[in-house]
Amino acid sequence: KTKAVGRRMWIFRCNILAFVLFSVGPDSASALQDVTAELFGAENYGTVAAFGDFYADKQTDMFIIRGQSELVIFLADSKTPYFKPKINITKDIFPRDTVLTSVVPGDYDGDSQMDVLLTAQLHKSKMTTVFIFWGNNQTLDMSQWLMLNKTFTDQPLVMDFNGDMIPDIFGVTDSAPPLYTEVLWQKALNSSVNMRIPHSNAFIDLNKDLTAGDALCSKSTPEQIRVILMIIFQSNIVASQPNSLCLFLADGDGYQDHLLPVCLDDTCHHSAIYMAKSGSKEWVPVLLDFQWRETIWSFDLKKLSPPVALHFGDYNLDGFPDALVVLHNTSGSGQQAFLLENVPCNNASCHSVGRMFYIHWDQADLGAIQNAVIATFFDIYEDGILDMLVLSQAEGKSDLIIHALKNNYEADAYFVKVMGNGLSGLCFNNCPDNIKPFGVNQPGPYVMYTTTDSNGNLKNASAGQLSQSAHFSLQLPYTVLGLGRSANFLDHLFVGIPRPSGETEIRKKEWTAIIPNSQLIVIPFPNNQPRSWSAKLYLTPSNSVLLTAVALIGVCVFILGIIGILHWREKVRTHAHMLTYNGAVIYCFRERERERTKKTCYSRKYHHRTNHELHLSGSDYYSLRDFQPGSECTKRKGQKSPLCN
Incomplete structure (x- = not known):
C-alpha cells in the first residue's frame, strides 16, 4: 500500500511538472528582450532611415537621421556596443533650412561601391530634392556630391527600371508627366497619372516570373485609389479601394498579394486590413477586430509623417510573413506598436483567402514602449532570427528614441x-x-x-x-x-x-x-x-544543434557509466568464471597461497592442443599448452604469462 501511494505521488508530481513546462515554455520562449544598451550604448537616438552593408563586411549597418538635418552611418561591430557611429554627413554640407526626409543606399554609378541617396525638403518647400553622395572605399566623398536639377512632388521610388543592375529613380517631377530618372530624364508612362501623396509604390514581381515590375498607387478621385501594375511597361488596373495605402504580402502560395490598411469611417474610429489575391478584384478582410478589452485601437491616417505602414517579417519562421504596426488609442492620445501574426483563418469573412492577422495584445515588451512612431524587423545578431526596432517620441526631445528588442522565440523552426x-x-x-x-x-x-x-x-x-x-x-x-x-x-x-x-x-x-x-x-x-x-x-547553427550535441554527450556519458559499473562488478567478483573456448567448458578455481596464486583447470571435453591466450578473472592472462583435464596453471610473482603444465 505504501508503494502504491508513493507511485501515485510520483505520477502527480510529473504531471505538475509537465503542466508547468507546457504553460510557461511558450510564453518565455516568445518573450522579447531589451538589448538597446548592448547595441547602441548612449547613442540610441535619431530616426532609423535605412539598412545596408556599407562597410562590405557581410554585416548590416544602419543609416540614422539626426536633427532632421544630418546623417550618421552606424557600422556593425563585433564588440559592444555593436553599432557605432562612424560616418557623418553634417548639415553644413546642405543648403540652409534643409530637412532630410529619407535615405536610400545603393550603387548609383555602377562602381560596386555603396553610395547614399538622400531626399530632402529645402526652405520649407513641399517639393522633394534628391542628393547623392558617392561611395569610395567604404567611405563617402564629401567634396563631390550630386543634387538633381529637378524636384519631385513626393519621395521617389528607387528601382532597376532598365535591368542594368544600376538603381534608377522613379517619381513625379514638378513638371506634369511622371518621369524616370537616371543621368538623363526620360518618360516612364505614356499617359498622365495623378499619383497619390504619400505613395507606397513598389518594384515587385506580381506574376511569378521572377522579374520585378512596377506597382503604382494613384489617386483618380479624392475617394478612390487606383493600383497600376507595370510589368515590363504594360499597365493594368487590378483593384480599387477607398482611403488606403498600397502594400504587398505573400500568403504562402508563391504569389504576392495586395494589402490595404483602411479606415471605415471619416474619424478613423474603426479600421480594417483588406487583402486581394493576385489577379483578383475581390477585397477580403483579414483583420477587422481592433478592440482589446474596453479600448479600441485604429490607424492614425490623419498623421501622414510618417504615413501608416505595415512592416513585414517572418517573426516565428513558419513560412508566413507577420507584421509590425503602430496603432492609435481612440480613447486617448497614446500610440503603441503591435505584432500582427499571420495565422490560418478562423471565421467566414476570410475563408476565401485562408489567412488572417491576429493582434498580440499581451506583448508586454512592446507595450512598455509608449508613444511609438515606427516599428520594424531587423536581424540584430545576423543569425536569421528577425528581431525588432521600435522608434518612440519622448516628450521634450526632437529626435526619436531607438529601442532594440531581441526575439527569443524558440519553436525549433528553420x-x-x-x-x-x-x-x-x-x-x-x-x-x-x-x-x-x-x-x-x-x-x-x-x-x-x-x-x-x-x-x-x-x-x-x-x-x-x-x-x-x-x-x-x-x-x-x-x-x-x-x-x-x-x-x-x-x-x-x-x-x-x-x-x-x-x-x-x-x-x-x-x-x-x-x-x-x-x-x-x-x-x-x-x-x-x-x-x-x-x-x-x-x-548558421541554431540552438537545436547545441541541444542535440548536449543530448548526445549525455547519452554517451550514461552508457560509459553503465559500462564502468559493470566492469567494476566484474573486477570484484571472486567466484568461479565460466569461459567457452573452442567448444570446451573450463572451470577454474582460485587458491591463494603465500608464495603463489594457483589455478587448477578442469574440462569435460577438449579437441586440440593450443597456445592461445585466454582472459581469466578480468586482468590475469594464462597461456594453455598441452591442455589436458586436471592440468594446473600457475602464476608466479613477476611473471606475466605463466605456462600450464
Missing part, C-alpha cells in the same frame, strides 16, 4: 536567408580597388522556394528584395524565408533579377538541396548569363 545581389552583379574578380562588396542594396531581386514539409505537403514561399524605398519603408537588404519545423533540404530555390525591356529570356537560376538555417549570397555575374551565376553558402 529558415533560409538569401541576399540576391552579392557583389551587385557588375563585377566579380575585377572589382574596383580589389574590394568585393557583398551587397550594395540592389532593388528588384526576387526569391522563391519550393519544398516538402514534414507531412509530405508541397510548400511554396517567395519574397522580393527592396521593393519599396520611400517614407521609411525600412526594408532589409536580404530576404529571410521561414521553413517551419521542417528540417528537410530545400528542394528548389529560385533567384531572379530584372531584365531589360524587349528581352524575353527570364534572368533566373535554380539551386537545389539547400541546407536549412543557412545564408545564401547569390552573385549574379554576369547578370545576362544566369548559367554562370554562383553562390556562397554560410551555415
Whole structure:
C-alpha cells in the first residue's frame, strides 16, 4: 500500500511538472528582450532611415537621421556596443533650412561601391530634392556630391527600371508627366497619372516570373485609389479601394498579394486590413477586430509623417510573413506598436483567402514602449532570427528614441536567408580597388522556394528584395524565408533579377538541396548569363544543434557509466568464471597461497592442443599448452604469462 501511494505521488508530481513546462515554455520562449544598451550604448537616438552593408563586411549597418538635418552611418561591430557611429554627413554640407526626409543606399554609378541617396525638403518647400553622395572605399566623398536639377512632388521610388543592375529613380517631377530618372530624364508612362501623396509604390514581381515590375498607387478621385501594375511597361488596373495605402504580402502560395490598411469611417474610429489575391478584384478582410478589452485601437491616417505602414517579417519562421504596426488609442492620445501574426483563418469573412492577422495584445515588451512612431524587423545578431526596432517620441526631445528588442522565440523552426545581389552583379574578380562588396542594396531581386514539409505537403514561399524605398519603408537588404519545423533540404530555390525591356529570356537560376538555417549570397555575374551565376553558402547553427550535441554527450556519458559499473562488478567478483573456448567448458578455481596464486583447470571435453591466450578473472592472462583435464596453471610473482603444465 505504501508503494502504491508513493507511485501515485510520483505520477502527480510529473504531471505538475509537465503542466508547468507546457504553460510557461511558450510564453518565455516568445518573450522579447531589451538589448538597446548592448547595441547602441548612449547613442540610441535619431530616426532609423535605412539598412545596408556599407562597410562590405557581410554585416548590416544602419543609416540614422539626426536633427532632421544630418546623417550618421552606424557600422556593425563585433564588440559592444555593436553599432557605432562612424560616418557623418553634417548639415553644413546642405543648403540652409534643409530637412532630410529619407535615405536610400545603393550603387548609383555602377562602381560596386555603396553610395547614399538622400531626399530632402529645402526652405520649407513641399517639393522633394534628391542628393547623392558617392561611395569610395567604404567611405563617402564629401567634396563631390550630386543634387538633381529637378524636384519631385513626393519621395521617389528607387528601382532597376532598365535591368542594368544600376538603381534608377522613379517619381513625379514638378513638371506634369511622371518621369524616370537616371543621368538623363526620360518618360516612364505614356499617359498622365495623378499619383497619390504619400505613395507606397513598389518594384515587385506580381506574376511569378521572377522579374520585378512596377506597382503604382494613384489617386483618380479624392475617394478612390487606383493600383497600376507595370510589368515590363504594360499597365493594368487590378483593384480599387477607398482611403488606403498600397502594400504587398505573400500568403504562402508563391504569389504576392495586395494589402490595404483602411479606415471605415471619416474619424478613423474603426479600421480594417483588406487583402486581394493576385489577379483578383475581390477585397477580403483579414483583420477587422481592433478592440482589446474596453479600448479600441485604429490607424492614425490623419498623421501622414510618417504615413501608416505595415512592416513585414517572418517573426516565428513558419513560412508566413507577420507584421509590425503602430496603432492609435481612440480613447486617448497614446500610440503603441503591435505584432500582427499571420495565422490560418478562423471565421467566414476570410475563408476565401485562408489567412488572417491576429493582434498580440499581451506583448508586454512592446507595450512598455509608449508613444511609438515606427516599428520594424531587423536581424540584430545576423543569425536569421528577425528581431525588432521600435522608434518612440519622448516628450521634450526632437529626435526619436531607438529601442532594440531581441526575439527569443524558440519553436525549433528553420529558415533560409538569401541576399540576391552579392557583389551587385557588375563585377566579380575585377572589382574596383580589389574590394568585393557583398551587397550594395540592389532593388528588384526576387526569391522563391519550393519544398516538402514534414507531412509530405508541397510548400511554396517567395519574397522580393527592396521593393519599396520611400517614407521609411525600412526594408532589409536580404530576404529571410521561414521553413517551419521542417528540417528537410530545400528542394528548389529560385533567384531572379530584372531584365531589360524587349528581352524575353527570364534572368533566373535554380539551386537545389539547400541546407536549412543557412545564408545564401547569390552573385549574379554576369547578370545576362544566369548559367554562370554562383553562390556562397554560410551555415548558421541554431540552438537545436547545441541541444542535440548536449543530448548526445549525455547519452554517451550514461552508457560509459553503465559500462564502468559493470566492469567494476566484474573486477570484484571472486567466484568461479565460466569461459567457452573452442567448444570446451573450463572451470577454474582460485587458491591463494603465500608464495603463489594457483589455478587448477578442469574440462569435460577438449579437441586440440593450443597456445592461445585466454582472459581469466578480468586482468590475469594464462597461456594453455598441452591442455589436458586436471592440468594446473600457475602464476608466479613477476611473471606475466605463466605456462600450464
